[in-house]
Amino acid sequence: MLNKKKIVVGLLFLFSVLTIWYLLIKKSDYCITFKEKTASGTIFQGIQEWTVAQQVSNNEVYSILEKKNFDYIKQEMKRGKTQMEYTWEMKSVNDSVTEVIVGIKDLNHSFYNRITAPFLNTNFKKEQILKITNFKKGLEKHLENFRVKIDGEGKSEEIFVAYINLKSVLQEKAQNMIGNDAIITGYLQNNNIKITGKPYVEIENWDLDNETLVYNYCFPIDKSTKIINDANVKFKTIPTQKGLKATYYGNFRTSDRAWFALLDYAKKHDIKLKNKPLEHFLANPFNGGNELEWKTEIIIPYDVE
Template identity: 65%
Template structure:
């Protein structure tokens, strides 16, 4: 072997070792695929870490969050300090690849020497931990179904509505909380509700803080006469063109269809205005199989 080749190999080797021990962001990486949108997985991560904080005394801090496809967290438990870097990449209209980079801030050098090659305590514990996350996520995915319907148009509707605000995970609970207020007003004033199938109109969606402002709406006849009210208002929701999905499942998690539409739009070069409209076609108070509760969801195309 000539000297030039030896020097080249030495440079490549030292460059790799420098990257591996000094620049590489994680000690160990776990990858899996799951049949869910990136946003559904992102929500699952947040809910999972909240549960672990309560049950395992693990305290999680978000260091960085980007859209629904990247989360970097720091976890502390006693003297233990870890970093988890989650990357979610949509593969197709239904499948997402999840990569988790794990770094032990107290024993990073040792873990890099050992974890990729032998079943250390660190590696075994992390694999088990992510395994339970994946199992919980798959159980959740079994609780609903989503069908992408493609380009559609909604109908113009005249509604009575009440404006509300909540964290994304509690929008259905917030609707139920205010249901007696709007229904009570309509009943009291003998205003007919058409079909008793309410709408939810998102007016603002703060994706970073996961907070939504929305109108909880009931369709009524357009010529309705009404008395002014401090909470209940009236308006026309115009017909809109956008991407539509049909969601089957509990209304608490209907936003899973939003995430599916966003991933679909990204894959197929659509630009959407992130203000979904949901039309609930089943009454949850009637009970029954939640997988038969149907919701039509449309996210309008962004204005050019």
């Protein structure tokens, strides 16, 4: 009899603790979880792009409260009197699948939502399910536009290049290259310097927290070329790089999706990499055609220090 009382008291205590945690301590009112066959960074970028679209289409104002490592982002959303917090956590399941956990909190009606969400199909619950479902559909549509193949260990060739140094946020790398393309190609043409291969992008600095890049937009040329000084165009040898390699098929604007795939792979296999991808673009986007046939080879070198 005494043992039964202890069991009952124990269960009541456990229930009380769980109730207090759920109603007063738990960070979110409602959680939605799903999986996608892509890298965590790709989903992270998708969240930010989706946020911009939401601001335009639904008159919602988003601000980022915290973000880190391309696998966590916390946002606040305001729309009229509505104030919400969205906490997105991306967890790598394996080399190709990421689990997404979305924690949702209504800052004005949190207690009510916590009580009703497990039992009732409230407007809050229906609206959040629809919102995240629409995000998921948009993400999956985006994933149809490119492919990433992890090749494993790879090695680039030593190459002599003419280059210009550029800076931009991660999302505007390709647009910035296109905007400055005439500077370097015009210089090479005006000085009768022949391009001997497809262009490269050499990342010198990738600030993951601020999502900014410093990089060289490079064109291979003959090493014996006579150098003519220029304020913008410089020359160098890019040495052989050994590291993890991926092949990306898709528009060059989103080639960073391969970077994220390599980072996830390296994290899963305990491989240390420098945040300095080297991209070799093997198709000419100015020729048009099917973007899924545009090929880019990417190596992120090992961090051996």
